[in-house]
Amino acid sequence: MTPHETPRGPVDSSRVPRYAGPATFARLPRLDEVGTADIAVVGVPFDSGVSYRPGARFGGNAVREASRLLRPYNPAQDASPFALAQVADGGDIAVNPFDIHEAVETVEAAADELLGTGARLMTLGGDHTIALPLLRSVARKHGPVALLHFDAHLDTWDTYFGAEYTHGTPFRRAVEEGVLDTSALSHVGTRGPLYGKQDLTDDEKMGFGIVTSADVYRRGADEVADQLRQRVGDRPLYISIDIDCLDPAHAPGTGTPEAGGMTSRELLEILRGLSSCNVVSADIVEVAPAYDHAEITAVAASHTAYELTTLMSRRVAREKSAR
Numbered sequence: 001m002t003p004h005e006t007p008r009g010p011v012d013s014s015r016v017p018r019y020a021g022p023a024t025f026a027r028l029p030r031l032d033e034v035g036t037a038d039i040a041v042v043g044v045p046f047d048s049g050v051s052y053r054p055g056a057r058f059g060g061n062a063v064r065e066a067s068r069l070l071r072p073y074n075p076a077q078d079a080s081p082f083a084l085a086q087v088a089d090g091g092d093i094a095v096n097p098f099d100i101h102e103a104v105e106t107v108e109a110a111a112d113e114l115l116g117t118g119a120r121l122m123t124l125g126g127d128h129t130i131a132l133p134l135l136r137s138v139a140r141k142h143g144p145v146a147l148l149h150f151d152a153h154l155d156t157w158d159t160y161f162g163a164e165y166t167h168g169t170p171f172r173r174a175v176e177e178g179v180l181d182t183s184a185l186s187h188v189g190t191r192g193p194l195y196g197k198q199d200l201t202d203d204e205k206m207g208f209g210i211v212t213s214a215d216v217y218r219r220g221a222d223e224v225a226d227q228l229r230q231r232v233g234d235r236p237l238y239i240s241i242d243i244d245c246l247d248p249a250h251a252p253g254t255g256t257p258e259a260g261g262m263t264s265r266e267l268l269e270i271l272r273g274l275s276s277c278n279v280v281s282a283d284i285v286e287v288a289p290a291y292d293h294a295e296i297t298a299v300a301a302s303h304t305a306y307e308l309t310t311l312m313s314r315r316v317a318r319e320k321s322a323r
């Protein structure tokens with residue numbers, strides 16, 4: 001897209017009701033309708049890496065359905081994300097459900113292609129396995145990236161049943177492969193029982209800091225966002241959000257729920273506090289609609305994607321005006 005071209009926005013809801021027509025993310029155009037995008041929203045319907053409840057392969061489309069109600073102006077960030085940048089729905093990456101290694105390769109190749117067009121990625125999972133190929137691809141473009149990982153769990157375990165690629169292991173693999181900047185790694189929303197204290201020792205050795213769910217409650221979203229922003233600085237930042245970072249009251253539709261989580265309000269406020277950060281791509285994973293009720297989880301995920309998209313579109317606009 002040339003800098004003077006006006007981004008094509010969502011379907012006009014004063015003419016076509018929000019519940020009508022195809023459910024692209026936020027009723028935005030498809031990527032093939034606009035050619036290239038500053039931010040491509042892409043689904044990854046893959047859940048062969050889960051250790052407990054399956055079903056996140058249906059997450060992307062559930063989030064798209066729930067995103068019909070997103071409106072064009074975001075007052076919390078004082079920005080119209082779909083006017084600042086071309087955001088488009090790139091459809092789904094078709095991955096092999098029977099071969100995890102092949103699926104990981106497919107996601108990586110698709111991400112390479114999209115990032116190669118200059119787009120930032122807003123990925124809708126799928127289970128957390130997909131963060132590894134996405135991080136590989138992002139690091140190929142930007143070098144090792146800072147990571148904010150919102151999750152009840154560490155996801156830095158080594159293997160499950162001998163498998164190295166699972167939804168509980170992507171960030172250990174990413175550290176081993178050198179695709180993360182180990183001076184700027186944080187988990188946020190961590191809680192729940194572990195296999196042993198060694199899990200925390202190993203995680204710390206990899207370079208992760210931890211902001212627990214209880215820390216967020218005690219210190220508040222603003223202070224937590226300040227701390228995360230200082231840790232990340234202006235490094236290229238990848239944000240990975242496992243929807244189970246939220247309490248099951250706010251996100252029941254997920255594979256490995258843990259009590260005592262953040263509220264959706266806390267998550268959204270922390271993200272809004274990261275407005276100066278250089279978010280180069282992001283994912284939202286582990287939305288499993290079969291366990292959802294009244295779209296509670298999908299609505300939370302769609303609003304989370306909206307805040308992430310706004311962060312990225314503001315950064316795109318700043319970079320364009322600086323050129």
Ligand SMILES: [Mn+2]
Pocket residue numbers: 128151153155167242286
């Ligand atoms: Mn996870």
